[in-house]
Amino acid sequence: MHVLIVDDEPLARRGIRTRLARHADVVCIDECRDGEEALTILLERDVDVAFMDxxxxxLSGLEVLHRLPVTRRPPTILLTAYDHYAVRAFEVNVLDYLLKPIDDSRFDDALARARSVFNLRSNAQTIDVDHAKRFIARVGRRDIVVGVDTIEWIEASGDYVGLHVGQKTHLLRETMHEIGRSLDPRKFIRIHRSTIVRIDRVAELEALSNSDCIVRLLDGKILRASRSYVSALRLALAQGAHE
Structure with missing residues (x-):
């Protein structure tokens, strides 16, 4: 993936560049210090993903995207210190956004979403093959087939993850990182280091004073979204409402 970094703060650009360097399939093609410079590059060069302050x-990051023709807008991950841009971000097809200071786990989640979009554009069939359709949970001597479409939420449980399907919980010996990579990011989103939720099962959000959020599912189950994941969750819900 060819990535463009846009931020007026040198330390912020270096932080993104350092995190991207951990991923062998990513190449940072350029860095921009302001919106005008970014607008010029995005009109002239093909960019797969933009990290945009x-x-x-x-020009603000959102103004840059608004000024670009729709065909020149790359999938964009916004960088911001404020948690109130979800609706405006949806208008220009922002893929995700990261709150500063950036959480490493959230950064990897956002990059995974970008990678999925990149793969989808490169080869629509590949992304369907790559995403898990079912998991096999061991219960005593039995192997239980758990369809991904039946899973409502997932939680970390020691060396296992718990797949919650209705009133049942099926345990898999997987890490949250491993199972998160196998799921379709258009359907599932991480809301906490230890929790992944199916987007279309979310019924209500309730903001807390510390910027965390209470997440109520359709069946009444209460979960908690941590501050660094709330913005991406709001954006995912806004996108789903318009699909």
């Missing part, structure tokens, strides 16, 4: 001198 929202508030910059001159």
């Amino acid at each position: 929202v508030e910059m001198p001159g």
